[in-house]
Every structure is written in C-alpha cells, then in structure tokens.
Amino acid sequence: xxxxxxxxxxxxxxxxxxxxxxxxxxxxxxxxxxxxxxxxxxxxxxxxxxxxxxxxxxxxxxxxxxxxxxxxxxxxxxxxxxxxxxxxxxxxxxxxxxxxxxxxxxxxxxxxxxxxxxxxxxxxxxxxxxxxxxxxxxxxxxxxxxxxxxxxxxxxxxxxxxxxxxxxxxxxxxxxxxxxxxxxxxxxxxxxxxxxxxxxxxxxxxxxxxxxxxxxx
Amino acid sequence: xxxxxxxxxxxxxxxxxxxxxxxxxxxxxxxxxxxxxxxxxxxxxxxxxxxxxxxxxxxxxxxxxxxxxxxxxxxxxxxxxxxxxxxxxxxxxxxxxxxxxxxxxxxxxxxxxxxxxxxxxxxxxxxxxxxxxxxxxxxxxxxxxxxxxxxxxxxxxxxxxxxxxxxxxxxxxxxxxxxxxxxxxxxxxxxxxxxxxxxxxxxxxxxxxxxxxxxxx
DNA sequence: GGGCGTCTGTGAACTGGAACACATTGAACG
DNA sequence: CGTTCAATGTGTTCCAGTTCACAGACGCCC
Numbered sequence: 001x002x003x004x005x006x007x008x009x010x011x012x013x014x015x016x017x018x019x020x021x022x023x024x025x026x027x028x029x030x031x032x033x034x035x036x037x038x039x040x041x042x043x044x045x046x047x048x049x050x051x052x053x054x055x056x057x058x059x060x061x062x063x064x065x066x067x068x069x070x071x072x073x074x075x076x077x078x079x080x081x082x083x084x085x086x087x088x089x090x091x092x093x094x095x096x097x098x099x100x101x102x103x104x105x106x107x108x109x110x111x112x113x114x115x116x117x118x119x120x121x122x123x124x125x126x127x128x129x130x131x132x133x134x135x136x137x138x139x140x141x142x143x144x145x146x147x148x149x150x151x152x153x154x155x156x157x158x159x160x161x162x163x164x165x166x167x168x169x170x171x172x173x174x175x176x177x178x179x180x181x182x183x184x185x186x187x188x189x190x191x192x193x194x195x196x197x198x199x200x201x202x203x204x205x206x207x208x209x210x211x212x213x214x215x216x217x
Numbered sequence: 218x219x220x221x222x223x224x225x226x227x228x229x230x231x232x233x234x235x236x237x238x239x240x241x242x243x244x245x246x247x248x249x250x251x252x253x254x255x256x257x258x259x260x261x262x263x264x265x266x267x268x269x270x271x272x273x274x275x276x277x278x279x280x281x282x283x284x285x286x287x288x289x290x291x292x293x294x295x296x297x298x299x300x301x302x303x304x305x306x307x308x309x310x311x312x313x314x315x316x317x318x319x320x321x322x323x324x325x326x327x328x329x330x331x332x333x334x335x336x337x338x339x340x341x342x343x344x345x346x347x348x349x350x351x352x353x354x355x356x357x358x359x360x361x362x363x364x365x366x367x368x369x370x371x372x373x374x375x376x377x378x379x380x381x382x383x384x385x386x387x388x389x390x391x392x393x394x395x396x397x398x399x400x401x402x403x404x405x406x407x408x409x410x411x412x413x414x415x416x417x418x419x420x421x422x423x424x425x426x427x428x429x430x431x432x433x434x
Numbered sequence: 435g436g437g438c439g440t441c442t443g444t445g446a447a448c449t450g451g452a453a454c455a456c457a458t459t460g461a462a463c464g
Numbered sequence: 465c466g467t468t469c470a471a472t473g474t475g476t477t478c479c480a481g482t483t484c485a486c487a488g489a490c491g492c493c494c
Contacts, residue, residue, distance in 0.1 A: 058357040082342025087349045125299025135352040140275040
C-alpha cells in the first residue's frame with residue numbers, strides 16, 4: 001500500500017508530498033479511542049486504512065454518530081486550524097492505519113511554500129460545504145430519506161465489489177440520529193421490497209437506484 | 218461610525234487594516250437578497266450595520282433559518298475559500314451596511330503578508346467549531362431549549378441596553394426549525410412566568426438567568 | 435450440545451411537535 | 465375613526481418516531 005496515493009481527495013502532487021513528508025504514521029486497535037470530545041488537540045489525521053467513527057454525546061447521554069471515515073478521508077481539521085477542544089470523539093471501528101499532521105507541521109509547510117495555501121483554503125472550504133450539507137439533511141429530512149442517504153454514502157466509502165456494509169442496526173441508528181427500532185423497521189421493509197439484503201451485522205445493497213429514489217436523489 | 222472598529226471578532230490590528238483596505242463598501246435595502254442558495258460566489262461579507270438573515274430551503278419548501286448576523290460578524294466564508302455555490306440565502310432584514318471581501322483580495326493580502334495566514338486559519342477554525350456546535354443543538358435539543366438558547370444568542374448580538382429583540386414569532390420559528398404555533402406557545406408560557414415580555418414583533422428578555430436555566434446552560 | 439449474550443423483528447402505547455382551524459389584537463393608512 | 469392585513473393566542477387533531485416489551489435468531493465459547 002503506497003503512501004502517496006492513499007488520499008482520494010483531489011490534491012496536487014506537490015501538497016500531497018509536502019504533507020506526507022511531515023505526517024507521522026500511527027496505528028489504532030479496534031475500539032480504541034483516538035481522542036474524545038472536549039479533549040484539546042492540534043492535529044489532523046488522514047486515514048490510510050481501517051474505519052473510524054466520529055460521534056458526539058448529547059447532554060442526556062445519547063450518542064449521535066456524525067460520520068464514518070475510511071481510507072482516503074481526513075478528520076480533526078478544526079483543531080488543526082484552531083488548537084482547542086475537539087468537537088467530536090474519534091473511535092476506531094477496526095484496526096486503523098493513520099497519518100497524523102500537527103498544526104506546527106502544517107504551518108511549516110505553508111511557510112516554506114506559501115503558494116500551497118490557496119489549495120489548503122480550498123480544501124477547507126470544500127469540507128465546510130460538506131458539513132453544512134449534512135447538517136441540513138439531518139435536520140430537514142424524514143427518517144427514511146436520511147437512512148437511505150446514509151446507506152448510499154457508506155457504500156461509496158466501502159472498498160468496491162459487493163456493496164456490503166458491516167454495521168449493526170444500532171450503529172446505523174446512531175448515525176442517522178434515530179432509534180434502533182425505527183431503523184430495523186425501515187430496513188426490513190426495504191428488504192421485503194428487494195432493495196437490500198440483511199444479515200447479522202451486515203447490510204448488502206441490492207438496488208442502489210431504488211434507494212437513491214427513496215433518498216430523493 | 219468608524220470602519221476600523223466595527224468587527225467584534227478578535228482580530229489583529231494588522232489583519233484588520235489589511236482586510237479593510239481591500240473590502241468594498243456596499244449597502245442593502247430592507248428585504249433585499251444579497252445572494253441565493255446555489256448562486257455562485259467568491260466573496261465574504263462583513264456586517265458594519267443592519268441585520269441579515271441566513272437561511273436554507275428544504276426540498277419541500279420549508280425555510281430553515283440558520284442565523285441572524287449583525288454588526289461585528291461576517292458570513293459567506295465558504296465561497297471565499299472555495300468559489301462555488303452558496304450554501305445559504307442571505308437576505309437583509311433592514312437597511313444594511315456591508316464590506317465585501319473577494320477571494321482575489323484575500324489572496325492578495327495573504328500573498329503580501331503570508332504571516333497573516335496563521336490568523337486567518339484560526340478564524341476559520343473558530344467558525345467551523347461554531348457551526349458544528351449549532352448543528353448539534355439543532356439536532357439534539359428539544360424545542361424549548363433550542364428556543365431559549367436562540368433567544369439568548371440573539372440578545373448578545375443586539376446592541377446593549379434593553380434586551381429587546383425585534384422579530385416576529387414566525388421568524389423565530391424559522392430560526393429554530395419549528396412551527397410558528399409551537400414558538401408562540403412556549404413564549405406565552407414564559408411570558409406568564411415572567412421570563413420575558415412580548416409585544417407585537419418584539420420580545421424583551423426580563424430574566425436571562427431563568428432562560429439560561431431552561432436552555433440547560 | 436447447551437447456555438448466554440448480542441443482534442434482530444415486531445407489536446402497542448405514548449408523545450412532542452406539526453398541521454389545521456379559528457378568534458383576537460394591534461398598527462398602519464386612507 | 466373604521467378598514468384591513470399581518471401578528472398573535474389557543475384548542476384540536478394527527479402523525480412520525482420514541483419507548484417499552486417481548487420473542488425469536490444467530491454466534492460463540494465452554
């Protein structure tokens with residue numbers, strides 16, 4: 001697995017190699033927590049392998065899953081830009097291979113090659129747009145649509161081949177901010193209609209087009 | 218009204234004056250739309266005077282108010298970083314005095330004074346943390362808490378003195394993603410309990426501590 | 435194989451908040 | 465002053481989704 005091509009974000013070769021020279025490799029075991037909400041931090045992480053869950057706790061103890069990230073994405077960018085408390089908890093769902101980029105390292109890169117800054121700014125803008133869109137969906141869409149969209153997103157994040165997601169109904173429920181039961185009901189209804197197939201802890205998408213139409217896309 | 222002190226964001230004198238030299242003054246009439254969701258844009262705006270509403274449309278036509286901004290804040294930063302479609306609509310609630318900062322101008326500033334970049338990055342980080350927190354509240358809190366928090370936020374945004382907000386129940390409802398009726402009910406209950414006083418199109422906070430406790434703060 | 439704990443299906447009751455339906459109240463303007 | 469139209473107050477009905485309550489089902493480990 002070559003370091004230099006693990007990012008699926010459109011990144012110039014120059015920025016890519018500049019960051020990679022400085023990013024430090026690290027590993028996580030399954031279920032290990034990389035950082036907790038409110039922890040202080042000043043680093044961003046690129047995911048080279050494995051999957052992590054980003055989540056927040058509500059005051060009442062409910063967990064809200066924000067995202068599942070895997071090879072090709074990054075997370076923790078807020079603390080990179082403004083050192084301070086993390087806004088979410090990052091937990092490894094499985095064995096993970098990461099690259100850590102500390103704030104000082106980023107500043108060093110930008111100091112040496114100021115022209116890269118334009119690109120960095122654009123990347124941040126893209127990320128903000130992404131966050132905003134997701135917030136929207138969370139707030140405005142009814143459960144079935146949120147669920148269908150989440151499944152489709154998770155599918156793109158999965159290595160190609162069989163569109164088979166490995167997560168339980170409860171995990172999925174956290175990710176869409178709904179109850180386990182509601183998710184189960186939606187899934188088993190879709191199963192009957194042939195949109196997907198479910199097993200213990202796994203969901204296989206059979207009819208992505210159908211799901212897309214449920215999702216309103 | 219001096220230009221140089223209209224921003225209540227912690228900003229170094231140097232960055233402040235660098236940006237102000239390039240930002241172009243502009244005005245809006247009440248109810249005028251500065252830009253629409255999906256419009257292409259590449260500029261950020263500082264608010265010198267007046268108030269604007271930032272909002273998004275749901276697919277079903279419902280309006281979700283994201284924020285009300287006034288003197289001292291800025292908005293439109295996503296398109297500044299990554300020129301492209303706006304994620305929200307910006308509408309003047311009253312006569313507004315703005316300063317427009319285009320992407321090219323920002324890049325010019327940063328090109329001339331690369332050391333300012335560190336500060337810019339931090340500002341963006343702060344904004345992202347802010348957005349994330351708000352998203353959270355929107356999703357996780359029950360209506361009364363969302364409402365109380367929104368009122369308190371709006372109050373800090375208001376010029377000092379009487380904690381009197383000028384907006385209708387419907388506007389408020391859009392801002393917390395609820396129905397006008399639900400907002401009316403909460404408000405009139407709080408009115409009976411002496412937390413606030415309401416008039417036609419205005420809300421005066423009488424007991425901020427009480428509201429803070431409803432808000433769970 | 436036989437327990438045991440975690441997932442999964444599916445009902446039934448409950449509830450926050452939306453949608454609908456009016457009555458009322460001002461405030462602005464001729 | 466009345467007219468008129470938007471802003472409010474309040475009750476009723478409805479519904480998506482939660483909560484509670486079980487009943488399998490599958491995996492796993494001794």
